Amino acid sequence: MKRRKWTPEQKALIVLEGLRGRTIGELCNEHGISQAQYYQWRDRFLGNAHRVFETATVDKRTQRLESENAKLKGLVGELTLELKKRTVGRETARLLRQSRRPKRRSSGPYSLTQG
Structure with a gap:
């Protein structure tokens, strides 16, 4: 007998x-x-055959998990942006403070002022 490959659909039709x-x-x-x-x-x-009736619950569960996953990804994205804003804000403030400060004169052995 010649070996033949059957698709799942063909097998189901023969069984039916x-x-x-x-x-x-x-x-x-x-x-x-x-x-x-x-x-x-x-x-x-x-x-x-029982799996035919389980697909509705699996689809609902999958859909719920995908929606929850999207919501959590959105939250992570928002928190990441907020954290970057704070970090950049702190760094900018530090640089501004440094640029406004007068430079200190050293009172070392070569300073012009006598102390």
Whole structure:
């Protein structure tokens, strides 16, 4: 028998045909698969069927987490900007204070004033 790759959609359609009442032998002959292969697909299909109903809750949860993540990123951005403003403001104020101060004269051995 020639090996063939089946897409998940094709597998689901074949399994659904069998579940609708078509004889398994006839179905397998038409598609060129063994009955054992059909039953493996069917068992996997039915074993994961509950996940179809879980997608709504997963989507809501994912959506809530994404919105919370965006909100937190916004807060981090705002706080970072505020911190940078404060840092720049402090540095600017320090530089302004230094530029306004008169320079001190040294009273070392070479100073012109006698002390």
